Amino acid sequence: MQTKTLEKLLIEANDLIKKLSFEESINLINNSKTVIIDVREESEVYNLGLVKNAIHIPRGLLEFKLSPNSPNNPVLIDDETNILVYCAGGYRSALAAKTLLDLGFKNVYNLGGFQEWIESGGEIQPNV
Numbered sequence: 001m002q003t004k005t006l007e008k009l010l011i012e013a014n015d016l017i018k019k020l021s022f023e024e025s026i027n028l029i030n031n032s033k034t035v036i037i038d039v040r041e042e043s044e045v046y047n048l049g050l051v052k053n054a055i056h057i058p059r060g061l062l063e064f065k066l067s068p069n070s071p072n073n074p075v076l077i078d079d080e081t082n083i084l085v086y087c088a089g090g091y092r093s094a095l096a097a098k099t100l101l102d103l104g105f106k107n108v109y110n111l112g113g114f115q116e117w118i119e120s121g122g123e124i125q126p127n128v
Helices: 006-016 022-031 042-048 059-066 091-102 114-119
Strands: 034-038 082-087 108-113
Touching: 006 091, 022 034, 022 082, 022 108, 022 114, 059 091, 082 091, 082 114, 091 108, 108 114
Parallel strands: 034 082, 082 108
Antiparallel strands: none
8 A cells, every 4th residue: 555645645635625715715605505614623713713603623533423314413514515624724615625535425515725715705603
């Protein structure tokens, strides 16, 4: 078995998953069925809040929470749903989006980083 470095994993993820611009993200959010997933750690969400209307699922729990037949699935996602994933800087979200693609989800995109979202004028909400 050939091992992969983090760099190779990121290249693979970025080749498969489209990184959306802020404008593309807003367009999808406003004009289609969209789920936004924050894959940061609990402490990051607690301290900084999250993108408006996002759900928080730490990256380490994605397979457990979003497996297509999981009873723990917190959102209903079908083939028409756009899934936007973000983290602090866009790296974990790229890997998480690739994982979702591997699980069989379609229309998966990398929203990028939380700070980038804020600097672009994106709305946030406190952790609830």
